[in-house]
Amino acid sequence: MTVLVTGVAGFIGFHTARRLCLDGHAVVGIDNLNDYYDVTLKRARLKELECLPGFRFEKMDIVDKPALMALFRDQPFSEVVHLAAQAGVRYSLDNPDVYAQSNLVGFLNVLEACRHHRPEHLIYASSSSVYGSNSKMPFSVEDAVDHPVSLYAATKRANELLAESYCHLYGLKASGLRFFTVYGPWGRPDMALFRFTEAMLKGLPIDIYNQGRMARDFTYIDDIVESIARLRTRPPLADEPGAGANRLFNIGRGQPVALLEFVDCLEAALGMPAQRNYLPLQAGDVVKTWADVSALTEWVDFHPQVPVAAGVGAFVTWYRQFYQI
Incomplete structure (x- = not known):
């Protein structure tokens, strides 16, 4: 099989493409290598x-x-794993146009390419x-x-x-796939x-928002990739x-972890205490996330x-x- 992975130089895209290659699949990866964050890190992932x-x-x-249409025309794809997007909740507050282009126009282009070239399964983030x-x-x-609290969230719901x-x-x-942290x-x-x-390694304080009264359903990257690997072989069933x-x-x-507990785990891993700078809740943030993963478990077992400490x-x-270091 030949699988297309968009956003392949990104965090999840890199790990997904590596797993697919190690499983014996041919992978075509695309990425625009934008400078939203350090391009050196993206290029290092590609080198791997x-x-x-x-x-x-x-x-x-x-x-x-x-x-994009030329790529699909020249190379048939059995599956498409679409992970390219402009990420970040806070960045969307000041740069809405970037999100409209990448997350809305870009995703529409992927759907159009799939419409005309018919991969067996489209997985999208x-x-x-x-x-x-x-x-x-x-x-x-x-x-x-129906009530997103950031433009980023609104674009993902639109997808x-x-x-x-x-x-x-x-x-x-x-x-x-609704990814959790x-x-x-x-x-x-x-x-x-x-x-x-x-x-912490530079001896600087860390900013902890909402006075630390936050919790996230932290999900380790290997669990994300295993989920994708299992789901890609099981497209949803149609009614007709x-x-x-x-x-x-x-x-x-499926287990929310308090932000302060997460920081405790990091202190233990680094072997040093954090200088904690407590701040109010930021615009666009949510206080707690917690996933019900029963649909995933029922579909792909x-x-x-x-656990967070290990991750x-x-x-x-x-x-x-x-x-x-």
Whole structure:
């Protein structure tokens, strides 16, 4: 099989492509290598992938519809794993146009390419942020998600609705994955674990919002990739022969962890205390996330399970090696 992975130089895209290559699949990865965060890290991920058999990289922006359509025309894909997007809740407050282009126009282009070239399965990244101000816990894929609290969340919900309409109209089969606070080796520098680790090793304070009264369903990257690996072989079932289907899954550990406990784990892994700078809640943030993963477990018999202490320890080991600290 040849699988297309968009956003392949990103955190989840890199790990997904590596797993696919190690499983013996041919992978074409595309990425625009934008400078939202350190491009050196993105290129280092690509260097790792280029050592694997079956991997090929094309620098491309999903907003460029003619280039994307040409890629699909020249290379048939059995599956598409769409992970390219403009990430970050806070960045969306000041840069809305970037999100509209990448997350809306770009995703529409991917759907159009799939419509015309018919891969067997489209897997696309959504986000736990779609739950917005929902107070019912844990978050279920059956819950209404009508009140996003950030533009980023709104674009991800829009992706789910676009996929639903394309599956209905054109018979596509798609799975939308609502990721819950992904962390681990090769992670993004704008995420809390990366920022905290960098600051602590430099002897700087770490900013802890809402006075630390926050909790996240932290999900280790290996659990994310295992979920994708299992789901890609099981497209959603349509109600009628030849019809399409769009199914949503929460991808989380199903166990919210207090932010302060997360910091405790990082202190233990680094062997040093953090200087904690407590701040108010930021615009666009939610206080707590908690995934109901029963849909995932029922569909592919898997439940993310890596404990936070182990995952944080693995990240710290990678960070010290990568930055030679």
